[in-house]
Amino acid sequence: MCRSIRTLRPPMTPEVTDEDVRAAALQYVRKVSGFRAPAAHNRAAFEEAVDAVAEATRRLLDGLEVRGRGAARTDT
Known part of the structure; x- marks a missing residue:
């Protein structure tokens, strides 16, 4: 759909x-x-x-778990 949107999840980014x-x-x-x-x-x-889309995207990225790495982002 939106070819100019790049993948933002680790480890891609x-x-x-x-x-x-x-x-x-x-x-x-x-x-x-x-x-x-x-x-x-x-x-x-x-x-x-x-x-709204940016907020939903951030929640998605924060909630994703990359196999073998735990949570995608941690707030430390």
Whole structure:
């Protein structure tokens, strides 16, 4: 679907930044909405969707377990 979204889970991407997560969320919302940049009257909904997708992506990545490595991310 979104060929420009790269895999963010370890070990494919050992260090995932908030910018990586936001970029993936932005690409997804652009693809689904059909807008590269929304008109002013759609901007709030577009940005809310990007934030929601980024949050869901971060929760997913935080919850994934890579076989033999334990949790993908740890908060230490």
